[in-house]
Amino acid sequence: MVKKLFGTDGIREITGHGVLRPEILPSLGLACGFYLKSDLCALKKEKQTVLLGRDTRASGPKIQEGFSKGLQNLGVHILDVGVCSSPTLAFLTRYYEADLGIMISASHNPAQYNGVKFFTHEGRKMSLMQEKAFEEFFFQQAVEWCGPKILGSQSCFVSTTPYQKHLLSQVIQKGLDIKGLKVVLDCGHGALWQEGRSLFETCGAEVVAMLGGQPSGYNINEGCGALYPENLSLEVQNQGADLGFGFDGDGDRVVVVDRRGKIWDGDQILAALRPESGGIVGTVMSNLGLELFCDDHGLSFYRTDVGDRHVFSALEERGWFLGGESSGHVIDREFLPTGDGLWGALCIADRIKKNPDLFPVFHPMPSVKCNIKLGGKIDAFSFHSNAFQDLLGVFRQRLSSKARMVVRLSGTEPLIRILLEGQDNQEITRMAKHLEEQLILLTQDKNI
Structure with a gap:
């Protein structure tokens, strides 16, 4: 099994589960510190600085506290923005010349979720290569690290102005x-x-x-x-x-x-x-x-x-x-x-x-969206199985030339997302329902 932390947009879990467990959070901060001191971090400074922000979830301060312990153990200086939006943090990371911006948020997910988004010193999301390096630091070093502590300075608050x-x-x-x-x-x-x-x-x-x-x-x-x-x-x-x-x-x-x-x-x-x-x-x-x-x-x-x-x-x-x-x-x-x-x-x-009557700017193609919950026998492995992909191939062949289908794993929630678009609304609605039923039936096959 490939060890992976990142989804479509950072790290995301139900609070208290996975890497958001209180005992794991300092290791996540350590991995971040290792990353900052690596060759992948573009800004070479004697002292690294991160900008920390969060949304309004009750779990945010505790996650920030645990994450900060790991950062400070490697001598990283922390600037605390408090509650702010992700784009605000992205801009401020560049403005305050921080090495990294860290946003504690699960974005559009419900309150029981939380997560961590990372912004480079330019205010942009981490690249796939940078995420992979971060994951390697976490899985190979941070969890078992017991080296000397080089305490960074305590958090100080900075303005969003x-x-x-x-x-x-x-x-x-x-x-x-x-x-x-x-x-x-x-x-x-x-x-x-x-x-x-x-x-x-x-x-x-x-x-x-x-x-x-x-x-x-x-x-x-x-x-x-x-x-x-x-x-x-x-x-x-x-x-x-x-x-x-x-x-x-x-x-x-x-x-x-x-x-x-x-x-x-x-x-x-x-x-x-x-x-x-x-x-x-x-x-x-x-x-x-x-x-x-x-x-x-x-x-x-x-x-x-x-x-x-x-x-x-x-x-x-x-x-x-x-x-x-x-x-x-x-x-x-x-x-x-x-x-x-x-x-x-x-x-x-x-x-x-x-122009008060601006919308609609264009007439959207009829579309149907539905989700299948992951868990039990429906997981990422069954999604990538030959049987699963063969079934999708059959449905794609049935589509008319002016229709399309997208079936993908969500990168932020445990879901398979289905999208069908086409000129014939009845056709794609019927196909979407049939596809959903067949995918669920297929996952009941123990040999998948």
Whole structure:
């Protein structure tokens, strides 16, 4: 079995399980310290510095405490941001010239989960090679390390103000105008519960209602935010607002609700913010309608694996500036090398003020999504078995030429994710249900 820590977006577990057990967390911090002192860390300093931030989960401070012990045992200096969004931490890592940014968050997952995201000194996600090196340090050295302690300095708090100033300066530079707009925000009881309202109001919008703004430590993403925008939709209509925005727990994704209460995802946001030339980067999960839209407007479209790290790398390779995921991660490479829900929301608000009937920007191809829970006989090994893959091959052959199917393992949750798209909604709905049934039946075969 291959030992692996990282999923699609950092390390993620149910709190108190796996590497998030209290007795293991210092070893995770040690592995991070070993990584910082290795040749893979681009900044060569006598003293290494990390920036630590977290979302609003109750488990965050304890995880931070355990992780910090390992870092400090190797003499690493810690700057503590406190509660902040992931994009805020990414920017501040670069601003404070830290060697690494560490965000303690499970993003859009429920409160019982937590995790760790890592940002390089440039504010971008770790590469696959860097993650592999980190894993080797953890599994080969950190767990059994008993060397001398070289205590690093205690954590000191640093301000998030530089990020806010950067965002506001970009609003002015790009000429964004949201003055007078009536906006409803749903911050998912997460990291943006204070900053979101403050920045929208500073930019001149009127926040007429605020949902998901009372974090208890146990209610993050619970029936609210980017994953559950239904209440946001109702509130926009009740308030007669111009639009609404729903954010996830760490503020790196956003969904939009227009004045009619219609909910629009990241694909529509990308189309609304389209560049005049070049292209847009999406993922294997991006709607086929977005690809056709780009083609109609003389833009190229490129798909990557799921994960904003892959999106940013593709943007960089092609010299393009806009990319993202249908889930609501939107990357403006001129602004940050990672998804930023707040920046995406401000850009869309500017477009809405110019054109209240902006959405839909394109007509999405009919699609069906469903998930199969992993566990028991359904696991990653059965997913990669010949029988499993043969079954998927049979279903792919049945698809019409203007349809597509994506079946993949989730990198953040124990799920198999299924997506079918095509012009015939009844056909793909029927196929999705049949595929789900057959996959579940197949896992009951003990010989798989």
